[in-house]
Amino acid sequence: MAGDVREWHADNPPQTAAIMMVISDNVDIISIGLVKLLQENKYNLFLAYSFRPYQMSYLLTSAEWLWESLLAGPLTKHSLLSESESSVSTAMFHCKLCRFDTISIDNFRAHLLSDEKHAQEQEDYSSLQKRRLLFSKLRKVKQLCTGIMRTTFLGLEREADKTAKQRRREWFNEKKAARKYKSAREALSPLADLSYADQLEQKKASIMQKLEKLTGNERKACPNGKSLPELVLQSREIGGLSCKLEGIIESPLTNGYRNKCEFSTGYSVEGKLTVGFMLGNFSAGVTAVEEAVNCPNISKLACRYASIFQSFLEKSRLPVWNRFKSCGFWRQLTVREGSKPGVVSSDEDADSRIAEVMLMVQVCTKDTDEAEVATEFEELAKAFAEGARASSPPLPLTVLVVQDHVGISNVAPPDCPLRLLPIPMSDNGTHQDQPTNVLTEARIHDHINNLRFSISPTAFFQVNTGAAEKLYSLAGDWADLGPDTLLFDVCCGTGTIGLTLAHRVGMVIGIEMNASAVSDAERNAKRDQWHKQLQVHMFKGMCLMITYHAEYVMSSLLKDEISNAIAIVDPGYPGLHPDVIEALRTHPGLKTLVYISLSPEKLVANAIELCRPSFEKTGQENKAKKMPASEPFKPVKAMAVDLSPHTHYCEMVMLFNR
Numbered sequence: 001m002a003g004d005v006r007e008w009h010a011d012n013p014p015q016t017a018a019i020m021m022v023i024s025d026n027v028d029i030i031s032i033g034l035v036k037l038l039q040e041n042k043y044n045l046f047l048a049y050s051f052r053p054y055q056m057s058y059l060l061t062s063a064e065w066l067w068e069s070l071l072a073g074p075l076t077k078h079s080l081l082s083e084s085e086s087s088v089s090t091a092m093f094h095c096k097l098c099r100f101d102t103i104s105i106d107n108f109r110a111h112l113l114s115d116e117k118h119a120q121e122q123e124d125y126s127s128l129q130k131r132r133l134l135f136s137k138l139r140k141v142k143q144l145c146t147g148i149m150r151t152t153f154l155g156l157e158r159e160a161d162k163t164a165k166q167r168r169r170e171w172f173n174e175k176k177a178a179r180k181y182k183s184a185r186e187a188l189s190p191l192a193d194l195s196y197a198d199q200l201e202q203k204k205a206s207i208m209q210k211l212e213k214l215t216g217n218e219r220k221a222c223p224n225g226k227s228l229p230e231l232v233l234q235s236r237e238i239g240g241l242s243c244k245l246e247g248i249i250e251s252p253l254t255n256g257y258r259n260k261c262e263f264s265t266g267y268s269v270e271g272k273l274t275v276g277f278m279l280g281n282f283s284a285g286v287t288a289v290e291e292a293v294n295c296p297n298i299s300k301l302a303c304r305y306a307s308i309f310q311s312f313l314e315k316s317r318l319p320v321w322n323r324f325k326s327c328g329f330w331r332q333l334t335v336r337e338g339s340k341p342g343v344v345s346s347d348e349d350a351d352s353r354i355a356e357v358m359l360m361v362q363v364c365t366k367d368t369d370e371a372e373v374a375t376e377f378e379e380l381a382k383a384f385a386e387g388a389r390a391s392s393p394p395l396p397l398t399v400l401v402v403q404d405h406v407g408i409s410n411v412a413p414p415d416c417p418l419r420l421l422p423i424p425m426s427d428n429g430t431h432q433d434q435p436t437n438v439l440t441e442a443r444i445h446d447h448i449n450n451l452r453f454s455i456s457p458t459a460f461f462q463v464n465t466g467a468a469e470k471l472y473s474l475a476g477d478w479a480d481l482g483p484d485t486l487l488f489d490v491c492c493g494t495g496t497i498g499l500t501l502a503h504r505v506g507m508v509i510g511i512e513m514n515a516s517a518v519s520d521a522e523r524n525a526k527r528d529q530w531h532k533q534l535q536v537h538m539f540k541g542m543c544l545m546i547t548y549h550a551e552y553v554m555s556s557l558l559k560d561e562i563s564n565a566i567a568i569v570d571p572g573y574p575g576l577h578p579d580v581i582e583a584l585r586t587h588p589g590l591k592t593l594v595y596i597s598l599s600p601e602k603l604v605a606n607a608i609e610l611c612r613p614s615f616e617k618t619g620q621e622n623k624a625k626k627m628p629a630s631e632p633f634k635p636v637k638a639m640a641v642d643l644s645p646h647t648h649y650c651e652m653v654m655l656f657n658r
């Protein structure tokens, strides 16, 4: 029966005010299993039995009856053996032979003496006395529980007021929070079982929600008595959206499109040493690492390198990283791929786009013997080189680099020490002519709009090259560029946006905090292609890439005399710093802004600051509202761009002007 109750519970969202009646003579036996479940879910429980249980039940019941008296007629106080609110005392002694109940030990003794049948029971009299003591203790516990029940009843009444919808939502949220993925496919490609058209619909709907949210937040941000901002007024004509959503741009590839994959090391659910993906967050207690089986977004090449690394680790003398103890050696493998120029691959042969491969193995060399580390690195390079050659078709391997990171999480700072490992060319031990510990050549190349981009190990590069090309073209088209435009590429990474649009503007200034990405950007800008195409020279007027946090330099870069500036910002997850927003918003020469974001929530939060009307200060505003007097931006249009098929992520582009 306990099983039945559990099954019912599993099939039904918590019915906080549900009443459950248990009819059983074995309640004392089943109660241990049920007590936690029923208390946690605050079910309203009634018990009925044909005779009093030998032991009192620990269940918190609302009332208890003898079944016969329940059937005999209307419920009376007498027939109610236990009723939580009035705490009526229950019969404490029960004769199993003739089902005699009494609360008096003397009556019970007299009953036992009444005939021979009870002689045996009489012998147990002394044990009954002991039991009496126990029962009296239990009765106190029950009285205590009755008090708790009363409080629970008040809670139940309040709970009952909640709508079924609310309860259902809470139930699903709890389930979601407790969710642990069953497979790497579920964790990495949660939408893979939907058709691509359905995935796009889902993403579009989610972006529309964000646009509605922006309208709502702008309305809230407008002080009483002030006229509503234009975007709130115009939203009435477009279904509550803060601006029109033009649509969603599809990814050219839906399978094998990722050009960067980070594989963790660890142990699978079965305890097998694995190079793959964690099935959830470590902070949520998930530690299992599973192989990337059936994850359509990942290239076959990346999976092959993960499996070569896994075979190597099985033989290595050094341990894999232990997340609980924060110790171990081998931590992570990053596979980065560079694509050939102009190759249009299809979902079936997505790997045919790959021309160059960079492998970055993250280790923690702390407390490990240097000579042993050197030997292991040599064997690692050999394993990758041989594995790449033995694959069919052979895999490209351009750069092998080791990142030495001692931190707790695998996310290493960009200035973490890197070491370039020579890649053996063949079994006879000849090596590629590569210097060790010199990182000048630790780069692969990718192509966007037929331009070649250098990518160093820690530099950001969009993970879906084909879709990124569409994203940058859209940003360029919306930005309304001209030959005298000064284009600010804010958070420029390797300079992809600014450089792909440089031929359409007078000058590009890129701002990026990651020094090696800026060095890539400078190399990319200096290439012959730029000199020929644009007759530009670095730092002589056309393309300037600056290594700085945007918040420190934005206001000084936006000089007063600039009248034709356009900014394209792409800050990633953190969104724009308030100082950058203030600099952009308060410069009168900046009329157009294109915001690209993988985190539509952040975009919406920043958009509120960009579009909020500036009111005279009353001194009452909180810090977030202190925007110096300036003309607010208006959101003109938005577009979703799908850079991550099979996942929930979606890039959002929004055009603002004023």
Ligand SMILES: C[S@@+](CC[C@H](N)C(=O)[O-])C[C@H]1O[C@@H](n2cnc3c(N)ncnc32)[C@H](O)[C@@H]1O
Residues within 6 Å of the ligand: 460, 461, 462, 490, 491, 492, 493, 494, 495, 496, 497, 511, 512, 513, 514, 517, 548, 549, 550, 551, 570, 571, 572, 573, 574, 577
């Ligand atoms: C989403 S990436 C975009 C890079 C580039 N626009 C592209 O598409 O390849 C965001 C970039 O912003 C940089 N970044 C983040 N916060 C920054 C800040 N406060 N100042 C300057 N750059 C920043 C990161 O290092 C990263 O390269």
